[in-house]
Amino acid sequence: MVQLVLSDEGLDLQLAGRTILHHAHGYPSISVAKGDPSVTMVRGNFRLADASVAASPLIRSNREPGGRVVLANADGDAEVAVTLASGASRLTVEALSRHDRITLDFSLSSADVLWGGGEQMSYLVLNGRTFPIWTSEPGVGREPGTPLTDQASADGSFAGGDYWTTNYPEPTVLCSGGWAISFANTEYVELDAREPTRLRVHVWSGKVAIDLFEGAPAELTRQLGARFGPRQALPDWALGGAVVGLKQGERSFDRLEALIEAGAAVSGLWCEDWVGIRETSFGRRLFWDWQWNPLRYPDLPARIAALKARGIRFLGYVNPYLAVDGPLYPEAAAKGYFAKCLDSDDAYAVDFGEFHAGVVDFTNPEAAAWFAEEVIGKRMLDFGLDGWMADFGEYLPTDLRLHDGDPMQEHNRWPVRWAEVNARAVASRGKTGEVLWFMRAGHTGVQAHCPLLWAGDQSVDFSRHDGIGTVITAALSSGLVGNAVSHSDVGGYTSLFGNVRTEELLLRWYELGAFSPVMRTHEGNRPDDNLQIDSTPQLIAAFVRWSRVHAGLAPYVAHLVREASANGLPVQRALFLHHPEDRETFTIQDQFLYGADMMVAPVIEAGARMRKVYLPEGAWRHLWSGEPHVPGWHDVPAPIGAPPVFYRADSAFASLFAEMAA
Numbered sequence: 001m002v003q004l005v006l007s008d009e010g011l012d013l014q015l016a017g018r019t020i021l022h023h024a025h026g027y028p029s030i031s032v033a034k035g036d037p038s039v040t041m042v043r044g045n046f047r048l049a050d051a052s053v054a055a056s057p058l059i060r061s062n063r064e065p066g067g068r069v070v071l072a073n074a075d076g077d078a079e080v081a082v083t084l085a086s087g088a089s090r091l092t093v094e095a096l097s098r099h100d101r102i103t104l105d106f107s108l109s110s111a112d113v114l115w116g117g118g119e120q121m122s123y124l125v126l127n128g129r130t131f132p133i134w135t136s137e138p139g140v141g142r143e144p145g146t147p148l149t150d151q152a153s154a155d156g157s158f159a160g161g162d163y164w165t166t167n168y169p170e171p172t173v174l175c176s177g178g179w180a181i182s183f184a185n186t187e188y189v190e191l192d193a194r195e196p197t198r199l200r201v202h203v204w205s206g207k208v209a210i211d212l213f214e215g216a217p218a219e220l221t222r223q224l225g226a227r228f229g230p231r232q233a234l235p236d237w238a239l240g241g242a243v244v245g246l247k248q249g250e251r252s253f254d255r256l257e258a259l260i261e262a263g264a265a266v267s268g269l270w271c272e273d274w275v276g277i278r279e280t281s282f283g284r285r286l287f288w289d290w291q292w293n294p295l296r297y298p299d300l301p302a303r304i305a306a307l308k309a310r311g312i313r314f315l316g317y318v319n320p321y322l323a324v325d326g327p328l329y330p331e332a333a334a335k336g337y338f339a340k341c342l343d344s345d346d347a348y349a350v351d352f353g354e355f356h357a358g359v360v361d362f363t364n365p366e367a368a369a370w371f372a373e374e375v376i377g378k379r380m381l382d383f384g385l386d387g388w389m390a391d392f393g394e395y396l397p398t399d400l401r402l403h404d405g406d407p408m409q410e411h412n413r414w415p416v417r418w419a420e421v422n423a424r425a426v427a428s429r430g431k432t433g434e435v436l437w438f439m440r441a442g443h444t445g446v447q448a449h450c451p452l453l454w455a456g457d458q459s460v461d462f463s464r465h466d467g468i469g470t471v472i473t474a475a476l477s478s479g480l481v482g483n484a485v486s487h488s489d490v491g492g493y494t495s496l497f498g499n500v501r502t503e504e505l506l507l508r509w510y511e512l513g514a515f516s517p518v519m520r521t522h523e524g525n526r527p528d529d530n531l532q533i534d535s536t537p538q539l540i541a542a543f544v545r546w547s548r549v550h551a552g553l554a555p556y557v558a559h560l561v562r563e564a565s566a567n568g569l570p571v572q573r574a575l576f577l578h579h580p581e582d583r584e585t586f587t588i589q590d591q592f593l594y595g596a597d598m599m600v601a602p603v604i605e606a607g608a609r610m611r612k613v614y615l616p617e618g619a620w621r622h623l624w625s626g627e628p629h630v631p632g633w634h635d636v637p638a639p640i641g642a643p644p645v646f647y648r649a650d651s652a653f654a655s656l657f658a659e660m661a662a
Contacts, residue, residue, distance in 0.1 A: 002212050004084040004091070006063045010071070011082060013091065016178040016214035020106050023071065028057040029107075030071060032078055032099035035204060037188075037408070042157040043353050044137035044395045045165075048188060050204070052101050070096070089213065090184075095206040102208050106199040112177045113586045114193055115217075115574070118170030119442065119453065119478035119486075121470040122163035124574065124589035126173065126193045133169040133189040135394040135412050135441055137161065138456055140494055142465035149466075151497045163465055167394050167456050168415070168442035172224065172481045173199065176576075176586060180220045182227065182481075184209040186413040186443065204408070218569065218577045221480055225568025228482035229448025232423065233433030234517065234561050237313060238387075239554040241265030242513075242547040243436075243520040245489075247273035247284070247527065249296040253303055255534055263544045265551035268436070269307060270520060272317035272389060274300065280354045283495070283525035288357055289326030290318045291379040304384040313386035315436065318376060320392060320418045321357035324349060328375070329358060337367035340401040348400040359396065362417040363410065364403035368424075376425035386435055389454070393418040393441030415441035419449035436518070438487070447482035452518060460492035460501040460524060462606040468492065468509055469604035472572075473589045475516075479570025485561065486572060488513070489522035491533070501530045504606060504640065506539060510546040511643040512602040515594055517557050517571045519550040542641070552660060556653045560595040571595065579616040588614055591644075597651035598623075601636070601644040611638045619649040624661045 003014040010024035023029040033054040040047045055078035058071035069082045079096040093102055108114075114126040121138060123129060139161010141149030149160030171183035173191060183189060183201070185208055192200040213223045225231070244259060244266055246252035256269050276293035278285045287293065292300055304314040322329045322338075332338060338347035338358040349356040362368045380388065393415035398407040410417075419439060426435045438452040455474040459466040471488035478486055490513040491506050501524070513519040521543075524530050533543045560571045569577065573593040575585035591601035591613060599620065601613040613636045620629045622636075623645040636644040647657040 002084065002089045002214075004067070004069065004082065006061065006069055010061050011069050015212055018177065020179060021104065022107055023058070025059045028059075029105040030058055030080060030082070030093060031055070031103045032058070032080055032095050032097070032206075033101035033103070034099055035101045037204065039398045041397055043159065043351060045139065045157055045159045045161070046134055046136045047158055048132070048134060050101075055097070055099060089211060091210045091212060093208050093210075100206045101202070101204060102206065103200060103202045104208070106181070106201065108175070108197050108199055109177060110196055112175050114173055114175055114199060115477065115480055116170070116173040116180070117191055117477065118172070118481060119166055119168035119455070119474050119483070121166055121455070121474050122465045124473050124476055125587050126191060127196070128194060129163070130194060131164045131169070131191040133171045133191065133412070135167060135169055135415055135443055136165055137394065138165045138167060138466070140459060140466065140496060141463060143463070146463075148459065148463065148497060148499060161466075167440040168446070168453070168478065169412075170442070170444050170481055171201070172444070174217060174220050174480055176217070176580075178214055178216065180213040180224065182211045182213070182224060182444070184211065184444065186409050188408070188412075216580045217574075218580070221570070221577060222568040224480070225447070225482040225484075228445060231447065231482070231484045231565050231568075232449065232451035233565060234451050234485055235434050235436055236558060237267055237311070238436045238518050239267070239557050239561075241267035241551045242543070243268035243270050243315065243518060244533070245270040245272070245521045245523055247271055247277070247523055249273065250298065259534060259540065259543065262540050263548070265547040266312055268313040268315050268387065270315040270387070270389075271297070274316045278355060282353055284527060285525070286317060287326065288319065288321055288323035288355075289328050290375050291328070292383060301384060308384070308386070313436070314384065315387035315389075316380060316385045317389045317391065318380065319390070320360050320362070320371070320421070321350065321352070321395075322360060323355055323357045325355070332358065332360060332367070332370070335366070335370065337361060337364060337370060342399060342401055348397070350395060350397060359400065361403045362414070362421060363405050367403070368417070368421050372421045372425040373428065376422060377428055381425060381429045381431065381435070388437050390418065390422045390437050390439045390450075393439060412443040415439065415443055416445040416449070419446045423449040438518075442483075451485065453478055453483050453486040454520075455486065455488040457493040458489065459494045459499060460530060461499055461505060462604060467604070468505065468512065468602070469590055471512070472592060472602065472604070475570070475572040476574045476589060476592055479572060480574065482568060484564035484568070484570050485517045486570070487516045487518040487520060490520060491522055491524065491530075493522055493524050495524050495526040495530050502606075503531060503536075503539065506531055506533070507542055507640050508603050510542055514546040514550040515553070515600045515602070515645065517561065519547065549660060552656075556595065556598070556656060559653070563595070575614070575616060582616050584614060585616055597648045597653055598657065599646040603638045603643050609637065609639055610635055611644060612636075613644045613646075615646060620646040621649050622646055623657060626658065626661060
């Protein structure tokens, strides 16, 4: 039971049989301040600072009728009301004085392990670090002091990123001690877990609302899934083979046919360049006007129909901005659908690197409806698309004027609004659960609208903080907070400063992609400089094999997707969700349970032909050899083509798994 207990010195918040917040004279766990923020954005990369002035400690307490507790300082210029909703587990902390910063210190035991923070790329465990919650570009390399990151940031843009930069942060934390907290705020939040006995949460707001949960990790994940809303269904067709990403115009169809003739299992063709391309110094980018470009794809309607008749769907690309030099821009501008400059009614233009685009203002209901119907509905769904990458969402600047709302509050909410627009368009055509669309950006609430995450723009390498391994951490962390299904760009995306794919990287990403719910390839930002899935006979043969492995697992993955819809557990799971008593599982972030019955340990280090794998309690069989393995740590051979994968001998799908090695 959640309880708010008033004492002579202050108050205690009790959850999961322990006090998680204790405020008393000499131990101020609740404090307030007045802030003076500064926000700098360069092409979606943000840095925030705050010159805040803290009020003196809140040392007085008084319980008012209705259960509200009011805390005040000795100076009389700071008051805070603390309320626990009757019959519900929501705690509200509100500054009654003119303060717009609230800091809360939650008590930890030395044994507590914390997870959460949304989709984190570098660390599954939060302990020992600070995690700013502000959606942004993740950065290139994400490790200051390394050549790739330093080169990306050399122009002063901080485009190299850091361990905490992510497209999808969320102020939700789960504790191994049996509780979870989830903030309803969309303003900037900072999760500070550097102190071993304290989780400090700093919020740029004068009011915070916190939902409280208790239970074992799997139960917390189920409760959080219920809190964020029912998950959208993933279409069955997406599980039956790979979604092949090609962007070579009409030539893409010939390349697809060659892969199919070689024996590949293909469920979709994804041509993000269906709208045309724009060559920039960054690489081959798209023309941001969301409609068919007949010059690049002259016979696209007929091509889409022919593919669909063969059971292969066509997917495209869209994002929530419109290029100023595109045909749709004047239409939206004439209707007043763009966010405005602060000092004029001119449309605000965002610099996306050698071109500018307007921000469609989704706080304007008419603008949101127009984009859902006229752009996604008519120009995409009615045209014949069965899916798309719904890109961006994290770029909303704070120095603009919206139809409704404060940009500082709307910035983190923007990916959710963008998801709502996509879901609305799909629902308007009665195609919810039939269309495969996926996002990288997110915040609290995106779970109820977006059926599929993708892990963003990884570098085309094995680097610790921006390479292939980060997509595992991304799937595990996002899965804890209500996102059932995740996947990645097979092969990675970002190729800069001479960093290009190796054959080994592409082969290892095939192996990882085959054990992801959706296996989708990407040519990357510099396709001509990088190996592609059809560059060599060896790469084609390996792609054929792993696409068929992915398709062979479809019955099991369909079961996992249904399970996720029913109980909130993700398809790719952190080991501790099923083994909460095994502390060895608490910090493992480079392998995952694929449902409850399969353990996948992808190879994410260059040159590795062996890797350590942890098997929790149970009887396990090696997928490729059929050999039994006991629980514990194992050094497992991992040659290219045989990544360490195990399954439970007593699984209802054991016969299906055994067929994979045949």
